[in-house]
Amino acid sequence: MLREISPRVRRILPSEQENLIRCAARIRTELQQGVKKPYKDLIDVSWGDAHRLGMKPLSFVRQVIAACLYPALLQSGRLPIDAQQRAQRLMAECEGGSVGSYTASRGIPHVQRSVTDFIFRRDGGVPSNPENIFIFNGSQCALSFVLKLLAQGEGLPQTAVLTPVPTYQTFTMALAEQGVMMVPYQLCEEEGWALKVEELRRVLRASRGHCSPRALYVINPGNPTGHVQSRKSIEEVIRFAAEEKLFLMADEVYQGSVHGEESVFVSYKKVLFEMGQEYSDSVELASFHSVSKGFMGECGLRGGYVELVNLDPAVMGVAHMLLSTMSSSAVIGQIALDILTNPPQPGDPSYPSYSKEVRLSQDTLVRNMRLAQEVLGGLPGVSCQVVWGGIYVFPRLHLPPRAVELAKKQGVEADLLYCSRLLEEAGVCAGPGCEHGQKEGTYHLRFCVMTPPENLEEMLRRLKTFHIRFLSEFS
Incomplete structure (x- = not known):
């Protein structure tokens, strides 16, 4: 039997977000079982996983992979010639x-x-x-x-x-x-x-x-x-x-x-x-x-x-x-x-569709990032530095003292309390700043914006409603 665990493994601290992930799984199951909630679905933006959040894969990537996995597709006539050639070369x-x-x-x-x-x-x-x-x-x-x-x-x-x-x-x-x-x-x-x-x-x-x-x-x-x-x-x-x-x-x-x-x-x-x-x-x-x-x-x-x-x-x-x-x-x-x-180049058969899909992805990121910062900038008790790159927003939460005190009594960080309530009451799963490290006495929220615009718009609508209600409760 395994009785002793390596000291190095023991030094790995559990994620602050594990409870949120388990809670999100429970809520998703309850929604599938018909349990009534103030929301019809769960929006999980705590992951930096674009496809999980609803973004579509690039066609050329999947065409080449599909042909490599099932070479019979090369004779199907369904793939662009450059996708076939790439698969054959690889x-x-x-x-x-x-x-x-x-x-x-x-x-x-x-x-x-x-x-x-x-x-x-x-x-x-x-x-x-x-x-x-x-x-x-x-x-x-x-x-x-x-x-x-x-x-x-x-x-x-x-x-x-x-x-x-x-x-x-x-x-x-x-x-x-x-x-x-x-x-x-x-x-x-x-x-x-x-x-x-x-x-x-x-x-x-x-x-x-x-x-x-x-x-x-x-x-x-x-x-x-x-x-x-x-x-x-x-x-x-x-x-x-x-x-x-x-x-x-x-x-x-x-x-x-x-x-x-x-x-x-x-x-x-x-x-x-x-x-x-x-x-x-x-x-x-x-x-x-x-x-x-x-x-x-x-x-x-x-x-x-x-x-x-x-x-x-x-x-x-x-x-x-x-x-x-x-x-x-x-x-x-x-x-x-x-x-x-080594993506498709101008003149390649797949280039027009590939460049269009990449541009759509990039345009979605730019649009979503601007929308998120605009909404956050209009919320009381929130400040957000301008985001120049990446796929996350990391706003600072200026939480009421009563909320901070309640979190201390519960033995958790105040932004983890905030995220737990956001998940239960609004069906939005986001990451607390304490998961990522932050100056003592400051609190943050991390969420991914690499998602279809309609998903982000709904997520921000729920966040805004919840945030105002949370501030009112603890002010």
């Missing part, structure tokens, strides 16, 4: 011509080359080497892999990672699982959730007496905050990492979801290489991307990659060895990754 890259085969541990070489070509184009000609591309079942697996390379020691020599607050729960769980300490640095809410180097210096100095900070983790565009770093900000972070000899981990999975009029995504790698050899030859960097976010939204297909830059050859050797102990990533996710990084 199957030819698989052992035995089948997507049911294992692939090389780092991924299908053809897909690795697609990723490097994508990075080369994205970064304006900055070189990328397929040998530095490691493909995983999503970016979260890639993050855990890099943390495993970094992790060592207990106590003073224990590896630590400077981590933004707010952040998302699964990353903090991954830190605990790998035995890595989290050193939180606060993003500046009053300045649009800006990343301040002074804050990085402060927490680094404070942490060095009880752990060994070895890496700096950044999320750009931010999750859950939606901030987008400027080139100047990225340069400052790179200089700081170089001065302190910190390994940079750049989570850039929302790079295809920048929608602010004054914002543009610039990768950490591009800035690093444009800062000159003093930095481009020495700063160690891992950059992550995924098919789960942005216009593709293929969370369930599980495809992502990490590009490792400037690692010592001996460390790269260990990385290859470590990866060989794992099963290769899912081939279907690799196919989606190939399409993300």
